[in-house]
Amino acid sequence: MLDTLKDYSVVYSFDRSGYERHARHFSELNATSLAGKHFLVTGGTRGIGQAITEGLLAYGAEVTVSARSDRDYRANFGHHSRVRFLPLDLADFNAVMAADLSVYDGVVLNAGGMPDKLQVVEDRFDVIFASQVVGHFLLVRRLITEGSLKPLSPVHWVASGGMYLQKLNLSDLSWQRTDYDKVKSYANAKRAQVILNELMAQRFKNFTFSCSHPGWVATQALADALPGFTKKLGHRLRTPEQGADTILWCLEQGRKLKSGRFWFDRRARKTHPFFWTREREADRLALLELLEAEWHAHQSIPSKVATSVN
Numbered sequence: 265m266l267d268t269l270k271d272y273s274v275v276y277s278f279d280r281s282g283y284e285r286h287a288r289h290f291s292e293l294n295a296t297s298l299a300g301k302h303f304l305v306t307g308g309t310r311g312i313g314q315a316i317t318e319g320l321l322a323y324g325a326e327v328t329v330s331a332r333s334d335r336d337y338r339a340n341f342g343h344h345s346r347v348r349f350l351p352l353d354l355a356d357f358n359a360v361m362a363a364d365l366s367v368y369d370g371v372v373l374n375a376g377g378m379p380d381k382l383q384v385v386e387d388r389f390d391v392i393f394a395s396q397v398v399g400h401f402l403l404v405r406r407l408i409t410e411g412s413l414k415p416l417s418p419v420h421w422v423a424s425g426g427m428y429l430q431k432l433n434l435s436d437l438s439w440q441r442t443d444y445d446k447v448k449s450y451a452n453a454k455r456a457q458v459i460l461n462e463l464m465a466q467r468f469k470n471f472t473f474s475c476s477h478p479g480w481v482a483t484q485a486l487a488d489a490l491p492g493f494t495k496k497l498g499h500r501l502r503t504p505e506q507g508a509d510t511i512l513w514c515l516e517q518g519r520k521l522k523s524g525r526f527w528f529d530r531r532a533r534k535t536h537p538f539f540w541t542r543e544r545e546a547d548r549l550a551l552l553e554l555l556e557a558e559w560h561a562h563q564s565i566p567s568k569v570a571t572s573v574n
């Protein structure tokens with residue numbers, strides 16, 4: 265009863281105490297189901313992505329980490345023989361279509377941030393929506409279409425609890441008619457990821473889609489984006505390892521999970537605690553149509569497909 269009340273409080277659920285309470289019921293992951301596999305982790309160079317990568321390495325997997333800069337990769341993994349770096353700006357759609365991909369046993373769509381200033385991409389999207397939604401969609405579409413993702417592999421979206429208060433809004437994705445609001449843009453992009461997880465699960469039945477939110481995690485990104493929040497809740501924030509736990513668990517569970525569900529601390533959760541965030545079916549389809557249009561518009565970019573891991 266008290267635990268349920270704490271979960272409703274949000275603070276005592278998304279924070280470190282929430283993780284510790286939920287983790288009392290967790291069991292060890294089965295390392296053998298990840299060993300020898302090759303995963304792609306976007307934004308795997310630092311923060312939660314670094315913890316996902318370290319977890320995968322500990323279970324014997326190989327990991328390709330992507331990011332715009334190789335600075336954090338060199339600092340955190342430069343010495344590791346089972347980690348390689350893929351330079352990739354997810355807001356550069358031509359770069360996503362041309363990226364030098366390998367063949368993977370799973371992909372984690374983790375890269376993200378909340379820049380203070382508005383940056384518009386291809387006149388249509390701000391950089392948050394461009395990188396976290398469009399870029400990731402193009403990447404998954406390529407992986408599936410080109411056979412770079414082995415059949416039955418997991419595809420995991422790292423969303424945020426920030427989307428709980430946001431209804432999908434596809435109007436003015438480049439903030440031309442209203443003042444740029446990074447928190448709203450971020451929440452909208454995360455809401456779009458949650459919806460895409462469901463829609464792609466219905467469409468691509470040969471893969472296992474999952475999506476989660478990590479809780480509040482002490483990373484540089486959070487400190488930069490929300491300094492006041494971080495200062496106030498600093499001691500309550502989760503570690504990156506705690507933030508990565510459910511993501512690793514989803515990868516380990518693989519086909520055992522029902523595709524398209526949303527997870528927090530290893531439990532399937534509702535995506536709409538509030539009725540007023542529910543999107544219309546037409547808006548869900550509009551999101552998919554918009555992304556398919558981007559996919560077709562960027563088809564002519566020649567891509568490189570590597571077939572070997574090394």
Ligand SMILES: NC(=O)c1ccc[n+]([C@@H]2O[C@H](COP(=O)([O-])OP(=O)(O)OC[C@H]3O[C@@H](n4cnc5c(N)ncnc54)[C@H](OP(=O)(O)O)[C@@H]3O)[C@@H](O)[C@H]2O)c1
Binds near residue numbers: 310353422480483
């Ligand atoms: N920290 C939290 O409390 C929290 C809560 C909810 C959800 N999340 C989500 O968890 C994920 C990881 O966040 P984090 O806190 O670990 O952030 P972080 O420490 O800043 O790591 C972000 C990673 O994404 C990469 N990245 C950022 N923008 C990119 C772009 N346009 N193209 C390609 N790569 C890009 C970064 O590398 P480069 O800068 O070199 O590109 C870095 O590797 C994000 O999706 C975030 O929204 C975090």
